[in-house]
Amino acid sequence: MFDFDQYLGFLAFLTILTIGFWLMIFLLTFVIPYWVGGSFIEFMKEKREERKLKREQENN
Known part of the structure; x- marks a missing residue:
């Protein structure tokens, strides 16, 4: 049926x-x-940091 090479x-x-x-x-x-979950978590951290800096600038 099959040769050895086949x-x-x-x-x-x-x-x-x-x-x-x-x-x-x-x-x-x-x-x-x-990968998708990690990039979403990093995105959320950046947004949180942005909001925190904006809030600090408004208070000063």
């Missing part, structure tokens, strides 16, 4: 496909939400 190529294809699948699952469930 069998190795098929195994390489399945390995690459599986690695890509699990990499996409990892990126979509952990890395991207972590």
